[in-house]
Amino acid sequence: MRFLLLFKAELKRSFILLSRYPFQLITGIIASYITFMGVFYGFQGLKIFDNPSYSPGFLIIGFLIWQYAMVAVSDMPGEIMSESQTGTLEEILISVINPIHFLSARALADLLINTIWIIIFLSIISLTTGVFLHIPFFSTIIIFLFVIAGLYGFGFILAGLVIIFKQLGPIMGILNMIFLLFTGAIVPLDGFPNIIQCIAHTLPLTDGLKILRMIILEEKSLLYVIENGDMLRLTINSSIYLLLGVVVFKWCYKEARKRGVIGHY
């Protein structure tokens, strides 16, 4: 009940700020649109879409989920940094008492806002490219929630580090590239050396992307991915990341309270 109220407060705050300062949303959509169209037309010119296992839909799903991943991973540490900068972090932590609840509520509120952003973005690129995806709603949501849980685990780890070290920029840049290139988001993993493929499958996005493509592009059912073991691998992977994230964050938060650096920036 208390968490729902917290979530409501965060959602309302996010909507107020979005309606008061829409410029960030608009520039975000424009920047992503330019990037996507650059990749799309580049691949089309190189005739990469002629490969039957690499359709425009493959690229669209990869790009959209990568966008989600970047927000999910950077949201929690970004919010900690932003609240530290504005000076409100200590006031919030005193009010909610449990920082995990606060970060989760804010992350979920931002996820909803981000979904609006993604829907607008998907509509624009579908109209521009003429590629329309048939998305089975229920199966996609289920898989997506498991993917996002693992990504939030990653977010918790980074948020914990930020609460102590107050720096994020360089790490985010590296993660951005790793998630873009080594998860199969825009480039299939088949051509990579085996060792890289193995490492790629430990990341929280790789298996999720593979399953989402099976469901949306190959029209496989949820039961199929459960029976072939892909869903189990995704569940284990996401659970480990989420659990590890919470443990690391709690440790970092305690350490920050010992050192007296929570409100510092």
Place this chain on the structure above:
Amino acid sequence: MIKIKELTKEYKDWKGIVKVRAVDDLSLDLEKGEILAFLGPNGAGKTTVIKMICGLLLPDKGSITINGYDVFKRTDKALKGIGVVLEGSRNIHWRLTTRENLEYFGNLKGVSGKILKDRICYLLSFFSLSDKRNTLTKDLSRGMQQKLVIAISLIGEPEVLLLDEPTTGLDVHTTILIKERLKTLSRDKRKTIFLSTHQMEIAQDISDRVAIINQGRLAILEKTRDLNKELERVFLEATNEIPPSL
């Protein structure tokens, strides 16, 4: 109400070497409805003590209980009944209005619906902010922002208020208003107030007891009345005049 026992806090560098002992073996009790003025020069350890009481900082030694609950073991229970004003005016969302800030922090503290609306209405009126309810916080004056910060600390109807330098940098009019409101909260609502300041006149005007801390150690703990008499005696001995402010 609040029991602080043998509290010690050292700030260390990354190698674990002690840079400063900010609080040194501090013990203190506060009764319900009491205003305790916590005085000391800059760097004496006042903010460190307040941050430990509200759980933002972990001590190296000692304990703090609020209403019988240990702040570091039963944090949720202990902190449920406290409101905190930390130093500075940047602890509110500057891109939200006065009312939106109160709603947001009210929700964070678990208050909602009609109760929240009524409290917001009361607090806006109590701190003379009703006509600024829809003004963005960044457009408020420093004094108004500080009144809003205190109002936010009261939105959860806490029994204990921790205030860190709540009147620093404010004009005379706002300082008088805040002092009056704090007296009302203690007298009429029986709120326990822990007030950190380095302004002696505020301590003399509104507190029941005065604690003076220096280099992390408790130097003086007296009833304000007794301390005023002592100061008067010292002043008289030195000048043979009755001090105007006492």
